[in-house]
């Protein structure tokens with residue numbers, strides 16, 4: 001389901017610097033939403049339309065996915081959707097704490113092999129970063145089709161400073177604070193259950 005490499009993506013990103021932000025620009029925002037692993041950008045664009053008075057920043061490390069997302073932002077002229085082509089592990093430590101309203105993790109790579117669990121976006125080092133970045137009352141919304149990754153995330157969250165607000169093993173997709181992603185669309189067509197976890201910084 002990952003798109004094939006598109007040679008146009010990198011030059012396109014360079015030509016559309018208006019849709020990205022520097023670390024300094026991000027750190028001067030009073031608050032913002034963050035999606036980590038934005039994929040092809042449907043969630044980012046649709047949430048930006050919904051949260052029209054707030055900035056939502058998508059983070060995406062894959063150049064082709066970033067290019068596809070950038071094209072959607074540019075073509076739909078969504079001024080409050082921003083995209084950073086960067087790895088979360090590199091960018092997050094550079095961002096100012098107590099700034100983020102909510103973090104969205106949609107169908108993050110499950111990294112099934114145990115030796116790769118450290119790369120999971122709900123591993124301890126990421127939960128520590130999310131807790132630092134979020135404002136008080138801020139939330140992490142996580143959706144996945146992968147039950148093993150979900151159980152792992154729930155367990156790590158239970159050892160973290162987060163309050164576990166909601167654990168849903170058959171999420172219907174109807175929450176107002178949500179939009180459908182490309183992966184989710186395929187999983188729902190296949191009739192697979194979607195798992196959802198909501199954490200809150202108290």
Ligand SMILES: C[S@@+](CC[C@H](N)C(=O)[O-])C[C@H]1O[C@@H](n2cnc3c(N)ncnc32)[C@H](O)[C@@H]1O
Pocket residue numbers: 036037038039040059060061062065086087088089106107108109181182183184
């Ligand atoms: C399985 S895809 C899901 C895409 C999209 N969220 C969806 O639900 O359709 C995971 C995406 O997260 C991106 N990703 C994974 N780890 C990342 C990281 N550390 N920083 C930024 N992006 C990451 C991948 O490049 C990929 O596009």
